[in-house]
Amino acid sequence: MAMNRIFIAPTGDEILNGIVRDIDSPEIISQSLAAFPQAEITRIKPIPDIEHAILATIEVLKEQQPDLIIFIGGSGGGHRFSKSLSADYTHSALEKALDEYSSYEIYGKNGHMWCKLVIGKLVIGQLDIGQKKDTILLNVPGPYVEAKAAYGAFLKSMTSGLNLKEINRAMAEAVLTLYPDQTEQPV
Amino acid sequence: MERQYIIVHADKSVLKISGLAIKGLNTAQIESILGSRLKTSVRIIGVTGDALEMDVYNIDPEQIRRDEAGLIEAVSLAEGITLTDLTRMVCSEKIIDVDFDSIPDQPLSACAKERWTKWQ
Numbered sequence: 557m558a559m560n561r562i563f564i565a566p567t568g569d570e571i572l573n574g575i576v577r578d579i580d581s582p583e584i585i586s587q588s589l590a591a592f593p594q595a596e597i598t599r600i601k602p603i604p605d606i607e608h609a610i611l612a613t614i615e616v617l618k619e620q621q622p623d624l625i626i627f628i629g630g631s632g633g634g635h636r637f638s639k640s641l642s643a644d645y646t647h648s649a650l651e652k653a654l655d656e657y658s659s660y661e662i663y664g665k666n667g668h669m670w671c672k673l674v675i676g677k678l679v680i681g682q683l684d685i686g687q688k689k690d691t692i693l694l695n696v697p698g699p700y701v702e703a704k705a706a707y708g709a710f711l712k713s714m715t716s717g718l719n720l721k722e723i724n725r726a727m728a729e730a731v732l733t734l735y736p737d738q739t740e741q742p743v
Numbered sequence: 744m745e746r747q748y749i750i751v752h753a754d755k756s757v758l759k760i761s762g763l764a765i766k767g768l769n770t771a772q773i774e775s776i777l778g779s780r781l782k783t784s785v786r787i788i789g790v791t792g793d794a795l796e797m798d799v800y801n802i803d804p805e806q807i808r809r810d811e812a813g814l815i816e817a818v819s820l821a822e823g824i825t826l827t828d829l830t831r832m833v834c835s836e837k838i839i840d841v842d843f844d845s846i847p848d849q850p851l852s853a854c855a856k857e858r859w860t861k862w863q
Contacts, residue, residue, distance in 0.1 A: 570790045576768045661748035700771040721745045735753040736784045736800045
């Protein structure tokens with residue numbers, strides 16, 4: 557499946573105000589260009605950690621009829637447990653916006669949700685030609701190594717023809733391998 | 744909608760350093776610096792203009808606290824971080840296991856730990 561129009565949407569107040577340098581977007585651009593050399597790729601202005609801002613961004617981007625939208629960051633339990641952590645709304649916003657999706661949650665043994673990866677399809681009408689197209693939306697975690705691994709797994713599994721659930725699992729497994737010396741307990 | 748989940752039994756401590764001046768931080772660089780210092784994996788999980796919060800795997804919090812001065816010096820090597828007179832380690836705690844059977848299933852939108860804490 558060719559991806560001709562790709563949007564990268566970093567999230568997080570710390571990215572927006574420059575406290576943290578956005579090193580994930582260049583990595584995702586690089587991987588995207590390797591997989592889809594013809595693609596037109598746009599990195600949009602970082603979105604604040606507000607659920608309705610993420611939803612509003614999805615509405616705006618739909619008008620561009622993208623093939624793929626990648627959201628970076630906001631994938632953990634974050635503020636729901638620790639007040640010192642940033643607000644993580646990306647996964648919940650995606651679940652609200654998507655017509656069809658698969659999600660994979662990674663919990664620590666402390667019960668805290670360390671990461672939730674969501675991937676799904678958004679049906680976008682192309683009124684000018686009377687057809688509809690699917691846009692793939694997904695999120696990757698904010699930490700650089702996790703974003704790199706998750707997106708690499710997405711590209712590999714998507715180009716292999718796997719379905720959404722299988723791609724979702726492959727992305728989560730790529731993130732899981734980055735946790736050292738752990739045993740996993742599937743639930 | 745397909746929902747899958749997994750519990751990871753990795754051992755980690757949460758470390759926070761406050762009293763920093765942060766602008767333009769390269770998180771991959773500081774994870775590398777601290778990982779080399781502590782000889783383990785480090786993941787930055789929260790950054791504000793004056794504090795860093797991170798996960799440190801497979802190391803005892805007491806061991807981290809004993810090396811506070813060395814860690815703060817290491818942090819100062821990262822691009823985008825300036826130490827201040829107030830720089831200090833404010834917490835280093837190991838995560839606590841919970842009994843997953845005791846965590847209420849709902850609401851799914853909340854973090855499991857939040858549900859567990861409320862249930863307690």
